[in-house]
Amino acid sequence: MLIFTLRRLTLFFFTLVILSVFAFSLCYLFPGEPIVNLTGRINDNAAQLAALKLQYHFNENVFFQYISYLKHIFSGNFGLAMNNQLPIGPLISKLLPATIELSLVALLIALFIGIPVGFIAAIFHRKPIDNTILILSMIGYSIPVFWLGLIAILIFSIYLGWLPSSGGIGLIYEIKSVTGIQFIDILMSDNPFKWQAFRSATMHIILPATVIAIAPATIFIRLARTAMLEVLDTNYIKSAQAKGLTFFEIIYQHAIRNALMKMILHVGLQFVNLMTFAMITEVIFSWPGIGRWLINSIYQRDYTAIQSGLLVLSTFIFIVHILTDFFYAALNPIARGKRFGSR
Amino acid sequence: MNLLDIRNLSIELKTTDGNIRAVDRVSLTMKEGEVRGLVGESGSGKSLLAQAIIGVLDERWIVHADRFHWRNQDLMLLTPEQRKNIITKDVAMIFQEPSSCLDPIKTVGKQLEEAVADQQLSGFFWQRKQQRKTEVVQLLHKVGIKNHEQCYHSYPYQLTEAFCQRVMIAIALAKKPILLIADEPTAAMESKNQGQIFRLLASLNQLKHMSILLISHDLENVTHWTQTITVMYSGQFVEAGTTEQIFAHPFHPYTQALLDSSPNANILISAKAKLTALSGSIPLLKHLPIGCRLGPRCPRAQKECVIAPKTQNFHGHQVNCHYSLKDEH
Amino acid sequence: MQEESVLARDKIYTEEQFPSPLMQLWWHFRHTNVAMIGFWCYLFLLSLAILAPLLTEIGQNSSNLDVLLLPPAWDSAGDVSYLLGTDDLGRSMLSRLINGTSLTFGLSIIVVIISMAIGVMIGSLSALTKGIKSSILNHFLDVILSIPSLLLAIIIVAVLGPNLKNTLWAIVIVLIPQFIRVTRNAIKEEFRKDYVLASRLDGASPLRILRYSVFPNIFERIINQATLAQSAAILDIAALGFLGLGAQFPLPEWGTMLSNGVDLFYIAPWTVYLPGLAIFFAVISTNLVGEGLRHALKQRKES
Numbered sequence: 002m003l004i005f006t007l008r009r010l011t012l013f014f015f016t017l018v019i020l021s022v023f024a025f026s027l028c029y030l031f032p033g034e035p036i037v038n039l040t041g042r043i044n045d046n047a048a049q050l051a052a053l054k055l056q057y058h059f060n061e062n063v064f065f066q067y068i069s070y071l072k073h074i075f076s077g078n079f080g081l082a083m084n085n086q087l088p089i090g091p092l093i094s095k096l097l098p099a100t101i102e103l104s105l106v107a108l109l110i111a112l113f114i115g116i117p118v119g120f121i122a123a124i125f126h127r128k129p130i131d132n133t134i135l136i137l138s139m140i141g142y143s144i145p146v147f148w149l150g151l152i153a154i155l156i157f158s159i160y161l162g163w164l165p166s167s168g169g170i171g172l173i174y175e176i177k178s179v180t181g182i183q184f185i186d187i188l189m190s191d192n193p194f195k196w197q198a199f200r201s202a203t204m205h206i207i208l209p210a211t212v213i214a215i216a217p218a219t220i221f222i223r224l225a226r227t228a229m230l231e232v233l234d235t236n237y238i239k240s241a242q243a244k245g246l247t248f249f250e251i252i253y254q255h256a257i258r259n260a261l262m263k264m265i266l267h268v269g270l271q272f273v274n275l276m277t278f279a280m281i282t283e284v285i286f287s288w289p290g291i292g293r294w295l296i297n298s299i300y301q302r303d304y305t306a307i308q309s310g311l312l313v314l315s316t317f318i319f320i321v322h323i324l325t326d327f328f329y330a331a332l333n334p335i336a337r338g339k340r341f342g343s344r
Numbered sequence: 345m346n347l348l349d350i351r352n353l354s355i356e357l358k359t360t361d362g363n364i365r366a367v368d369r370v371s372l373t374m375k376e377g378e379v380r381g382l383v384g385e386s387g388s389g390k391s392l393l394a395q396a397i398i399g400v401l402d403e404r405w406i407v408h409a410d411r412f413h414w415r416n417q418d419l420m421l422l423t424p425e426q427r428k429n430i431i432t433k434d435v436a437m438i439f440q441e442p443s444s445c446l447d448p449i450k451t452v453g454k455q456l457e458e459a460v461a462d463q464q465l466s467g468f469f470w471q472r473k474q475q476r477k478t479e480v481v482q483l484l485h486k487v488g489i490k491n492h493e494q495c496y497h498s499y500p501y502q503l504t505e506a507f508c509q510r511v512m513i514a515i516a517l518a519k520k521p522i523l524l525i526a527d528e529p530t531a532a533m534e535s536k537n538q539g540q541i542f543r544l545l546a547s548l549n550q551l552k553h554m555s556i557l558l559i560s561h562d563l564e565n566v567t568h569w570t571q572t573i574t575v576m577y578s579g580q581f582v583e584a585g586t587t588e589q590i591f592a593h594p595f596h597p598y599t600q601a602l603l604d605s606s607p608n609a610n611i612l613i614s615a616k617a618k619l620t621a622l623s624g625s626i627p628l629l630k631h632l633p634i635g636c637r638l639g640p641r642c643p644r645a646q647k648e649c650v651i652a653p654k655t656q657n658f659h660g661h662q663v664n665c666h667y668s669l670k671d672e673h
Numbered sequence: 674m675q676e677e678s679v680l681a682r683d684k685i686y687t688e689e690q691f692p693s694p695l696m697q698l699w700w701h702f703r704h705t706n707v708a709m710i711g712f713w714c715y716l717f718l719l720s721l722a723i724l725a726p727l728l729t730e731i732g733q734n735s736s737n738l739d740v741l742l743l744p745p746a747w748d749s750a751g752d753v754s755y756l757l758g759t760d761d762l763g764r765s766m767l768s769r770l771i772n773g774t775s776l777t778f779g780l781s782i783i784v785v786i787i788s789m790a791i792g793v794m795i796g797s798l799s800a801l802t803k804g805i806k807s808s809i810l811n812h813f814l815d816v817i818l819s820i821p822s823l824l825l826a827i828i829i830v831a832v833l834g835p836n837l838k839n840t841l842w843a844i845v846i847v848l849i850p851q852f853i854r855v856t857r858n859a860i861k862e863e864f865r866k867d868y869v870l871a872s873r874l875d876g877a878s879p880l881r882i883l884r885y886s887v888f889p890n891i892f893e894r895i896i897n898q899a900t901l902a903q904s905a906a907i908l909d910i911a912a913l914g915f916l917g918l919g920a921q922f923p924l925p926e927w928g929t930m931l932s933n934g935v936d937l938f939y940i941a942p943w944t945v946y947l948p949g950l951a952i953f954f955a956v957i958s959t960n961l962v963g964e965g966l967r968h969a970l971k972q973r974k975e976s
Binding site for chain 1: 830908918931939942949961
């Protein structure tokens, strides 16, 4: 287990190095002055720029520039956003948790819908309900998420008026942002209208989270179905039947745990896919997350914002990936042996 | 009394081109305390037959028989679920490749505990856990596993095949069965371990008076450890009788060929002589011959063989052949 | 005598034809109804994409200012000559959608073909290497594959600048690692098999083994990946168009049309749901073809 951890950590370290090199090189790849791209100060005059250059070691060779860039990143200085000259660091620390919150809720919805439906499809294999589930899941998989969001707003916000269509919470509530995750902040604050705020936040998150959850849910349905079909075909299920266990005992005691074990690695990998959908959905629902901000910055050619946003986002994605790998290996002792090697 | 009395059991497979008869009118009887061998090549339908008896075939397979009696109770009148309930109470089965028959994410001890039924435990429910554990330890000792603590807490992938097979036998014994069906129990093991498993089965038969249906393709093992033998070929019943009868005077050409092909069974072969074997191979399910399925390969086949032969019985030695070898012995 | 010979003839096995694996696959595919529906829809879209300039006499950019925001023909205010209505500049939705087919659908096919060619080439070369080089490539590939395709495409477009050409290159770059991985795994798996060993013992060079022994066998897996890649490509082109990073106004790419329609949502909902339906239709046909292929592969293996 120790060797596995060390190998994974080394891999992680090298990946981070590559990522940061790529992010750093962006300031040279974008048009314009590299130092301006790096810090975002588009309004500075020549003297201020010279002072900045000294600060970022731009007079020395590229390697030292990179080291100084890393130092600034670690101290939380991501520069200023070009279009409004606000510091990026604090901005990201508010935006990223909001996206994480949305993605987590969507993941939970997708899991709660996808896995049981997939299991049911496998248990009733070759019967009409299996085919229906497959058809529905194919439809769900093919709908573009942005279109689904718009249609959802059309139906649920405009025609039916049940759910709000934009924002993270009603505008009248002022919640102090501590962790950035709204539900936790609401529960921690001492606002007298705490529970109304909670209710408002829930209403605001249902529609975008469900829209995001549909496509991953269909993937989970398929994964769960395949895993359960494989498990139901194995020898140990047959011998459990020969042992005389009832159908439900077999499903509950043996089949579900084995099927879940088979699909857990894929579930973790879907989280990053889900985050991508979340980023698009944020644009439609005006959800205050990092996706909407990043896409706006790309459109407005705000190079500093793009650079910092990409670095933060990709680092986060890799952390999630490594954690999932780690978690899976800890749960399943057989998986530890064979993940490696140059074959 | 006959424990198991099966007459003309057929198993058909539903395919898009119609029903294929994988097992064609096989008859089988088992008495109490008897060790019977069921012999045939791979593809002869012996595993299918065993699975049909236990009732673990899925709905693609249709099973019907003229007679299917368990301890004089007619099972054909019941639904498959009821049949399965009655059978699994008294009949246990162990399979090939025992390590794949154990749930890989549960410890062996937990799986053994599962097999111990509630009715066998007396006492109040807070005592049951301990009683279960004691029962499991006893079972492990019965199959010859002395080191029960370590075995209890291990996972299946940490154990050898022979060990897993002992655990499977222990699980089978938990129900105190009257009949044990062993489907090629030693196919995946070395010969030393094979001997251990067979000795265990023989001792269970002697001490507990448990009947065993031993399914195998290895004629040598089967003739050593069994009292009666049934031979199958390609889903059809070929020959049945006591081991001595079959070994000394095989009536069916197929049985003769089986005996001839195993060098130990026939010690009269001269040095460097070719071993005899039937030409051809077992037919695929898609191209099953009509009538006697050995027809295309049998050296004694004639025009009559396109009609399925009827079973002839000579002092308990049954054979299914138009041109049996009876008169040549 | 006559009857006897008839009986005898019936009892001999008739010669069976043994079709090649490809023909078997096609037979199974043909007999899956849902897959054939998807296949015809796919062909329909393909023909639209190729014949688009011929089918639309009204140029996509010509706007008729008299008929702004006309609803589709089935609505009471609609007009049959503009079958699917018009958008806010008076352009016919029908002709824009048809022209968009060649953009969203047609370009997705081209993108997949290019990335398949490059990916398969790199993948087969890398499958032949061993040792440190192979392990570095493996890790590099793992790293790239862990980023979802759309995000990577957004990143590349962020670096290159938002327009249609950069979008296409971004998606090509994003799809290549998937083909590399599939090819590499498939080739490595085939190399372990005995028929490749037999060729090697015969003295065949690695390239010859690849060309004659291995490729015909991994072809189906690559095509399978191509269908998956195409449905992803359609969604990515449309998504980038929607986000304003792909095809720019006034190109009739379906995603861009969708984002144009968002402002007119309340008064002219058909400008939103029609392009979306088009994307949905294209993706479903591709997915049906892909699913049909996988289903046929499974059935062929089972029979």
